[in-house]
Amino acid sequence: MTFFEMSDVTFQYHSGNESVLRDFALTLERGEVVGILGQSGSGKSTLLRLISGLEEPRSGRIAINGRTMVDANRFVNPEHRGVGMVFQDYALFPHMTVEQNIAFGLHRLPKKDRAAKVSEMLELVQLHDYRKRYPHELSGGQQQRVAFARALAPEPAILLMDEPFSNLDADLKESIRQQLKQILRAAGITSILVTHDVEDANAICDRIVRIG
Numbered sequence: 001m002t003f004f005e006m007s008d009v010t011f012q013y014h015s016g017n018e019s020v021l022r023d024f025a026l027t028l029e030r031g032e033v034v035g036i037l038g039q040s041g042s043g044k045s046t047l048l049r050l051i052s053g054l055e056e057p058r059s060g061r062i063a064i065n066g067r068t069m070v071d072a073n074r075f076v077n078p079e080h081r082g083v084g085m086v087f088q089d090y091a092l093f094p095h096m097t098v099e100q101n102i103a104f105g106l107h108r109l110p111k112k113d114r115a116a117k118v119s120e121m122l123e124l125v126q127l128h129d130y131r132k133r134y135p136h137e138l139s140g141g142q143q144q145r146v147a148f149a150r151a152l153a154p155e156p157a158i159l160l161m162d163e164p165f166s167n168l169d170a171d172l173k174e175s176i177r178q179q180l181k182q183i184l185r186a187a188g189i190t191s192i193l194v195t196h197d198v199e200d201a202n203a204i205c206d207r208i209v210r211i212g
C-alpha cells in the first residue's frame with residue numbers, strides 16, 4: 001500500500017533563478033526505508049524541507065498516509081504533518097539531559113505516559129544508563145542515537161534523515177549504520193535518508209533513488 005506520495009513537485013527558491021526540483025515524484029510503501037542519493041547542490045535537503053513543510057512547492061502534491069499535506073488548495077503546517085527529523089549535527093538541546101531531550105516533543109502526552117515513552121525510547125537506542133547525562137558528556141554515536149530517540153518518541157508517520165552519519169568517524173560509522181538499521185526495523189517506520197554516500201544508503205535502505 002502506498003504510504004507516502006509526492007507527485008509533480010516543482011520548487012524554486014525566491015532568490016534562485018532555477019528550479020531545484022522539477023516535476024519530482026516519489027512513492028514509498030509503509031515501512032519502507034528509501035535512500036535519496038545526489039551530488040552536493042542537487043536538492044536533497046530541499047526535498048526534505050518540502051516534505052516537512054519548511055518550504056512550499058510552486059506546484060504538485062505531497063500526501064502522507066492518504067492525507068494531503070500540500071497541493072494547489074492546501075498547506076498543512078510542519079507541526080501537524082507527523083514528520084520526524086534527524087539532522088547532520090543532531091541539533092540536541094545542550095542544556096537538557098538525554099531524557100529531557102527525548103521528552104521534548106511529548107508535551108501532549110499525560111505525564112505518566114511521557115515517562116513510559118522516554119523509557120521505551122531509551123531501551124530502543126540502548127542508552128538507559130546515560131539518561132541523566134548532557135549531550136557534551138556523550139560520544140558522537142551516542143548523541144546521534146539520542147537524536148533518533150527524540151525524533152521517534154512522538155511516533156511520527158515518517159522519519160526524515162539528512163546526512164545523519166557525516167559527523168561520525170569512519171570506525172564508528174559501520175557499527176552505527178547497523179544499529180540504525182535495527183532501530184528503524186524495530187520501529188517499523190517509513191523513512192527517507194538523504195546522503196551523498198552510496199555506502200550509507202546501501203547499508204540501511206531498501207531502495208535507492210538518485211536525484212540531480
Ligand SMILES: Nc1ncnc2c1ncn2[C@@H]1O[C@H](COP(=O)(O)OP(=O)(O)OP(=O)(O)O)[C@@H](O)[C@H]1O
Binds near residue numbers: 038042196
Ligand atoms: N535558502 C536558499 N535560497 C536560495 N537557494 C538555495 C537555498 N538553499 C539552497 N539553495 C540552492 O538550492 C540548491 C539545492 O540545495 P540543497 O541544499 O537542497 O542541496 P543538497 O543536495 O542538500 O546539497 P548538500 O549535499 O551540499 O547539502 C543549491 O543550488 C543551493 O544553492
